[in-house]
Amino acid sequence: MIHEYFKKEFDDFTILVQLNPKSFEGLELTIRNNKIVEKRKMQFDQDIYDDFEVDDFKPSSPIEFNLYLKGIS
Template sequence: MDNLPTYFKRTFDDYKVLVKVNPADLTGIELIIHPDGKIEKTTMEFDEEIYDDLEVDEFEPCSPLEFNMYLKGLA
């Protein structure tokens, strides 16, 4: 279970950022959701401090369902 991806989100004034982190290799995806519905997808490589960084930046856990709905353009 420790190798399952974890998901985080943060809502800013006019956009939302969702992050998927794969703990096995510290890779993942960042989604930026713009007010007009445009979604930017970036493949990421993180370092060991990613969880601390997300906490400092006030990201909170989100569900895999929410992340994947945005990823597929269904949200």
């Protein structure tokens, strides 16, 4: 299974998304400036790529996502 990763930065938090492009299942991480990470399982639909574009999400690194997921970053 190959995932795709997306990122959007705000003033006081960052959102990282891991997306399975076949099932549209994903995991969303919200990283606060104090480094607290909130994790949510997500179910997207086929319009997610349009949503990412409209919401100004950019492609991201799987390494960055997994460092936050594992609590290393």
